[in-house]
Amino acid sequence: MSARAASAAIAVASSASSARSESVVASPLVAIYAIAASEGMSIDIAGGGELELALAAGVPAERIHFHGNAKTDAELARAIEVGIGTIIVDSEDELDRLDRLVPAGRRQRLLLRVIPGVEAETHASMSTGGADSKFGLPIPRVGELIDGLRDHDRLEIAGVHVHIGSQILNVEQFAEAVEALAPVGGLDVYDLGGGLGVAYHEGERAPSVDEYLDRLVGAAEAHLPADATLMIEPGRSAVARAGLTAYRVVVVKRSGRHFVAVDGGMADQLEIALTGQRFSAVLANRADEEPDVTVQLVGRQCESGDLLIDGARLPSPRVDDIVVMPATGAYSYTMSNNYNGALRPAVVIVADGVARLAARREEVADLLRLHAPAAEHDWSAPPR
Numbered sequence: 001m002s003a004r005a006a007s008a009a010i011a012v013a014s015s016a017s018s019a020r021s022e023s024v025v026a027s028p029l030v031a032i033y034a035i036a037a038s039e040g041m042s043i044d045i046a047g048g049g050e051l052e053l054a055l056a057a058g059v060p061a062e063r064i065h066f067h068g069n070a071k072t073d074a075e076l077a078r079a080i081e082v083g084i085g086t087i088i089v090d091s092e093d094e095l096d097r098l099d100r101l102v103p104a105g106r107r108q109r110l111l112l113r114v115i116p117g118v119e120a121e122t123h124a125s126m127s128t129g130g131a132d133s134k135f136g137l138p139i140p141r142v143g144e145l146i147d148g149l150r151d152h153d154r155l156e157i158a159g160v161h162v163h164i165g166s167q168i169l170n171v172e173q174f175a176e177a178v179e180a181l182a183p184v185g186g187l188d189v190y191d192l193g194g195g196l197g198v199a200y201h202e203g204e205r206a207p208s209v210d211e212y213l214d215r216l217v218g219a220a221e222a223h224l225p226a227d228a229t230l231m232i233e234p235g236r237s238a239v240a241r242a243g244l245t246a247y248r249v250v251v252v253k254r255s256g257r258h259f260v261a262v263d264g265g266m267a268d269q270l271e272i273a274l275t276g277q278r279f280s281a282v283l284a285n286r287a288d289e290e291p292d293v294t295v296q297l298v299g300r301q302c303e304s305g306d307l308l309i310d311g312a313r314l315p316s317p318r319v320d321d322i323v324v325m326p327a328t329g330a331y332s333y334t335m336s337n338n339y340n341g342a343l344r345p346a347v348v349i350v351a352d353g354v355a356r357l358a359a360r361r362e363e364v365a366d367l368l369r370l371h372a373p374a375a376e377h378d379w380s381a382p383p384r
Contacts, residue, residue, distance in 0.1 A: 025050070025067075026235035026330040027243070031349055031358035033057035036238075042085070044233055048075040055082060065191075067113075067161075069135050076101050080108060088113050088161045088191070090135060095145070095155070102154040111161040111191055112142050116180035118173055120165030120195070123275040129164030129177060136162075143184055159189025159228070166236055167197040167277070171207045171215040178219035190224050192216060194233035198240045200327045201280040209237075236330040243329020245269065245345075246284065249321040250300065258295045260317045265299015266306040267342035269328065270335040273305050281312050284322040289315035297323065301339050333359070338367060 025046050033043055034057040042063040043054050054064050062085040068075075069090040076097055079087060088111045089095055102108045113136040120127040128135050137145070146157050164177045178192060199206040213232075220230055247262035266273045281297055283289070291313035299306040308325065317323070336344045346361035 025334065027239045028053055028334050029347060029358055030057045031347075031356075032239065033059055037063065042231075044235070048072070048078060051075070051079060051082075051084070061085065065111075071097075073097060073101065080106070085109060086111060086158070091137065092145070095149075098155055099152075104154070107154055107156050109156050109158050111159050111189060112137060112145060112157060113161045113163070114139050114142050114181065114184065116162050116164060116177040118164045118176045118180065120168050120173055121170050122165045122167050122195075122197070123277075125275055126166040127164070128166075129162065139180065139183055146184070146187075157187075159187040159191065160184050161191040161193065163193030163233070164195055166195050167275075168195045169197040169206055171196075171212050174212065174216050175219035178216065179223050182223040185225060187225070187228065189229045189231065190220065191231040191233070192220070194235045194237070196234065196237040198237055198327065198330075200240070201278050204278075206237075212237075240330035241327045243332070244324050244326045245328040245332060247323045247325070249317050249319055249323060252317055252319060258293060259298055260295045260312075260314070260323075261298050261300060262308070262323055263300060264342075264345065265301040265308065266303060267299070267301055267339045268336045268345055269299070269308060269325075269332055270337065271331045272308060273303070274335075279309055279325050279327065281309055281314065281323050281325050283315055283317065284324045286315050286321065291315055293317075301342070341367065343367065 025044065028050050030053050033054045036043060037057065037059045042065055043059050044065045044067055045051050045054055046066075046068045051064065051066065055061065061083040064084050065086045065088060066075075066079050066084055067088045067090075071087075071090075071094060076087070076094075080101055080103075086109045087098065089098070090113050098108060098110070115131065115133055115136040115138055116129045117131050119130040127133070142160060149155055149157050160181060162177050162181060164173060168174070174192070174195070178190075181190060196212050197206050216232070217230070220228075224230075245264070245268065247264050249260055250263050251259070251261040253259050253261075271277050272279070293316050294311050294313055295317060296307060297309040297312040297314075299308055314323075333344075333347060338344075343364070343366075344362040346357065347359040348355050349358045350356075
């Protein structure tokens with residue numbers, strides 16, 4: 001699902017007012033924020049750093065939606081200062097903070113995140129809508145809070161938000177989440193979240209955009225006010241299959257198994273270790289050759305769990321071959337880290353045959369900059 005496809009599809013599918021926001025938690029790059037905003041999307045963020053990236057991309061503050069279950073005073077104050085459009089409230093403590101931080105004469109638009117009680121059919125770490133989720137508030141309590149804040153002079157409850165998880169391939173579960181919102185009626189906005197899964201490898205099938213929206217909007221028409229604004233958050237489904245990662249083969253060896261080790265790993269593909277997500281791979285420089293071996297495609301980090309693909313079928317790999325893993329546009333860059341001193345990779349965006357650098361490769365100087373205070377001390381001497 002591209003940003004343009006998501007925008008067009010929801011407009012066609014829904015007879016209610018509709019809107020959409022890009023959940024750039026999946027790919028927090030200034031360039032991606034700017035592309036999504038240029039397609040008329042609002043931008044979802046989940047932290048103060050992502051707020052600054054969105055502002056740097058030129059996204060109007062009023063089109064930014066601030067998610068997160070543990071927003072700090074400093075983050076909320078900064079969001080209010082820049083005039084953020086919507087804050088998605090995750091707890092009563094957050095409401096207390098907002099009551100204290102929103103100044104007189106200002107009205108802050110809010111959505112309350114609800115717990116729909118839907119256990120998503122996905123990896124446990126990506127399920128966010130079950131009864132035991134750390135996200136959101138119980139629906140009965142949300143109704144009480146809405147009633148209690150109806151006449152608040154600075155906090156405006158515009159609606160509710162629901163999100164049951166990520167990489168969900170059963171569209172019926174989205175409909176269940178919408179139905180769970182029925183007791184919270186009479187609101188202007190229902191943000192139905194995201195979570196639509198994608199096909200990562202051969203043999204995996206994901207619902208089409210039409211299948212997803214038909215079921216989602218059908219449930220909304222059955223259970224929500226006809227004149228409400230519906231929102232969706234295409235994150236993974238918008239960017240996953242738009243991205244790929246290129247590695248160079250460093251080592252090929254047989255030691256019990258046939259191992260092919262590349263110049264990256266869980267420092268730039270952490271989701272594999274966290275969720276068991278499966279990917280596929282090709283040799284870009286020998287793409288016309290038929291696979292003839294099954295290998296363990298592994299990374300360079302010091303973990304046996306740094307396994308990129310278990311049983312990858314490839315033409316017999318050689319040192320310096322270029323291994324490309326498709327469908328890595330979601331969560332790869334945002335989860336990249338400095339494990340073993342790894343440097344974050346560059347990001348290049350290609351459109352219409354033109355390649356443009358969106359984020360430069362991290363350098364050793366960047367890595368050392370955070371440790372500059374260490375040079376001010378003699379660590380062999382006792383502290384004084």
